[in-house]
Amino acid sequence: MNDSYRRRPLIVAGTVLGVGMGGFVDGILFHQLLQLHNMLSAKYPTRDLPYEQLVINLEVNMFWDGMFHAMTWLITAIGIFLLWSACGRADVPHSTQSLFGSVCLGWGLFNLVEGIVDHHILHLHHVTESANHITWDIAFLASGLFLVSLGMLCITRAKVGGDNEALTNERLTK
Amino acid sequence: MNIQDRNAIASSIVCALYVLLGNAPLEACPYCNSDTGRSVRAEIFGNAFALNLGLVASPLVVLLLVLMVVQFGLRTKTTPSSPGIDRGASHE
Numbered sequence: 698m699n700d701s702y703r704r705r706p707l708i709v710a711g712t713v714l715g716v717g718m719g720g721f722v723d724g725i726l727f728h729q730l731l732q733l734h735n736m737l738s739a740k741y742p743t744r745d746l747p748y749e750q751l752v753i754n755l756e757v758n759m760f761w762d763g764m765f766h767a768m769t770w771l772i773t774a775i776g777i778f779l780l781w782s783a784c785g786r787a788d789v790p791h792s793t794q795s796l797f798g799s800v801c802l803g804w805g806l807f808n809l810v811e812g813i814v815d816h817h818i819l820h821l822h823h824v825t826e827s828a829n830h831i832t833w834d835i836a837f838l839a840s841g842l843f844l845v846s847l848g849m850l851c852i853t854r855a856k857v858g859g860d861n862e863a864l865t866n867e868r869l870t871k
Numbered sequence: 872m873n874i875q876d877r878n879a880i881a882s883s884i885v886c887a888l889y890v891l892l893g894n895a896p897l898e899a900c901p902y903c904n905s906d907t908g909r910s911v912r913a914e915i916f917g918n919a920f921a922l923n924l925g926l927v928a929s930p931l932v933v934l935l936l937v938l939m940v941v942q943f944g945l946r947t948k949t950t951p952s953s954p955g956i957d958r959g960a961s962h963e
Contacts, residue, residue: 709942716934736927741914749907756901756911761927768931806934814930821926 706789708799708852710779715803715848717773722804723811724769727824728762734822736761744826776803798851805844812838 727733735743735758743754780796783789815821816834823830824837902912 705942709938712941713938716931716938720931737923740923752907753910753914756907757914760911760915761923764924764927768928772931772935806937807930810934810937811930814933819926819929 700790703788703790704792704795704852704855706779706783706786707792707795708802710776710783711796711799712776712803712806712848713772713779714776715800715805716807717769717776717803718800719804719807719844720765720769720772720811723807724762724766733825735759736765736822738822738826739820740822742826792855794851794855798848798855800848801844801851802848805841805846805848808837808841808844812841 728735735741735755738758741754741757743751743758746754784791812834816823816830816837824833900908902908902915
């Protein structure tokens with residue numbers, strides 16, 4: 698059986714985990730710590746409004762941020778389940794580099810898809826809700842491309858031979 | 872169980888029911904007790920709720936579909952796995 702086929706369960710699990718963790722990075726870093734945007738901040742603006750409307754829009758955005766976090770939590774939970782299943786299979790090599798690469802791949806995919814869908818197609822929010830948001834939106838997509846490339850590089854160059862191969866063979870014979 | 876224990880349990884149940892069914896949860900509800908709260912509730916759970924839910928979920932749904940295609944769609948093009956090799960999550 699070829700190596701990439703044997704690693705697929707691990708790669709899929711890592712990619713799903715990467716999508717979930719990428720979502721958490723977005724939510725925690727951009728929505729909460731830096732407060733650059735919220736989930737629906739282009740639809741319900743949170744800048745330069747009368748106080749009462751500002752409070753309403755902030756609370757509405759907080760709700761949808763919570764809904765987004767709930768979904769990313771669900772995806773992360775699925776990733777943990779898939780990783781647990783993959784680790785329980787004797788034919789799947791425990792390749793750290795493959796796992797790291799697939800988490801990067803998932804994170805990059807999240808940035809690309811979320812960036813294209815939310816920032817450029819649906820215009821739900823932008824990385825910064827300012828006049829020059831396009832620069833930051835493109836930088837966000839670029840970070841996604843970088844992470845996908847890094848992930849693919851790690852996955853394709855991962856060494857699963859040597860000790861790991863011997864370990865896998867030992868587990869298969871048990 | 873002596874009478875004191877029974878009284879303690881009964882008191883606990885009454886207190887719990889008071890907390891659950893009394894005014895405490897209502898007062899903790901930020902959407903219920905003020906004009907602003909009611910406006911927030913109207914914005915969140917109004918006509919746009921389903922639309923907003925779909926919008927928020929859309930990129931994650933796209934990503935899950937992509938990953939499902941990778942997991943299940945491409946598997947048919949490669950060699951099938953050995954039967955019985957999957958030992959599930961039994962590696963405690």
